Amino acid sequence: MSVSHPAPNPSIVYSFPTPDALVDPLATFILKAQKEAIDKKGKFTVALSGGSLPKMLRGLIGNKAVKWDLWHVFYADERVVPLDHPDSNHNLCKTALYDQEGVSIPEKHINTIKPDDPDFDFDAIDFTSPSEDDLETLADEYESKLIASFASKDSVRFPVFDLILLGIGEDGHTCSLFPGPDSAISEGAGWVAYVQNSPKPPPNRITLTYAVLNHAARIAFVATGPGKVDVLRTVLDKPEEGLPASRVRPAFPGQVWWFVDDAASVKVKHEKAEFRL
Numbered sequence: 001m002s003v004s005h006p007a008p009n010p011s012i013v014y015s016f017p018t019p020d021a022l023v024d025p026l027a028t029f030i031l032k033a034q035k036e037a038i039d040k041k042g043k044f045t046v047a048l049s050g051g052s053l054p055k056m057l058r059g060l061i062g063n064k065a066v067k068w069d070l071w072h073v074f075y076a077d078e079r080v081v082p083l084d085h086p087d088s089n090h091n092l093c094k095t096a097l098y099d100q101e102g103v104s105i106p107e108k109h110i111n112t113i114k115p116d117d118p119d120f121d122f123d124a125i126d127f128t129s130p131s132e133d134d135l136e137t138l139a140d141e142y143e144s145k146l147i148a149s150f151a152s153k154d155s156v157r158f159p160v161f162d163l164i165l166l167g168i169g170e171d172g173h174t175c176s177l178f179p180g181p182d183s184a185i186s187e188g189a190g191w192v193a194y195v196q197n198s199p200k201p202p203p204n205r206i207t208l209t210y211a212v213l214n215h216a217a218r219i220a221f222v223a224t225g226p227g228k229v230d231v232l233r234t235v236l237d238k239p240e241e242g243l244p245a246s247r248v249r250p251a252f253p254g255q256v257w258w259f260v261d262d263a264a265s266v267k268v269k270h271e272k273a274e275f276r277l
């Protein structure tokens, strides 16, 4: 008997006149996701990306409605560098968000790529040229953190994030899922994969897989600036080209939203919705 799966919902695109103008709506959107999650299960699980994204979360800083103590943070992807390195997505989020006045996510709720296993010496990794074993261990250990947070692998096939916040590169990558033959991090893979030779430096990364992204309750992409014009047009209007960001299509009732500025979305034909929550 064949089982039919409901098709993914079409993406909802909000375009704002400037990057600044999307900051408060994005915060409102995140707060709504937070409320729904906390009302349902008393916590809010969110995955953050690097790049320009962390700074776009500034609308949350100082907002009394944010229940920081109930946030459980993972990284959609992370660069394999020391946690205090300027290239670290954790470091980026720490500077832009966690260190800001009033932001009080408990440290144990922030899931860095540093393994909990006391036998694994994260700081001893040769970060300029980590071994494949190290990368594999980091991916496996990160998966263990997901399992610990989302239940046991026996009882749940995939973690269901309340919200995953993503950026997009000009080549259509998202997380550390790049176009090309190496985008072998396919639906069949586990929850976390490692990447070597990433086309965007630094070369070594770990990333959530499509499988995890496509089980999320909500995905929000944030993309601004004229550099994203062509890629947004391709991803939103020609998803059949299969760029990594187009492959992020959580099954019903999952939903993808785009928070973009007019400079990035000027060529997009996909319907733009009026922002109202």
Ligand SMILES: O=C(O)[C@H](O)[C@@H](O)[C@H](O)[C@H](O)COP(=O)(O)O
Pocket (backbone or CB within 6 Å): 049, 050, 051, 052, 053, 077, 078, 079, 089, 166, 167, 168, 169, 173, 174, 175, 176, 200
């Ligand atoms: O760690 C990373 O490199 C990212 O998570 C990556 O996927 C990023 O989100 C995009 O490259 C967009 O970056 P910008 O927002 O800086 O353009």
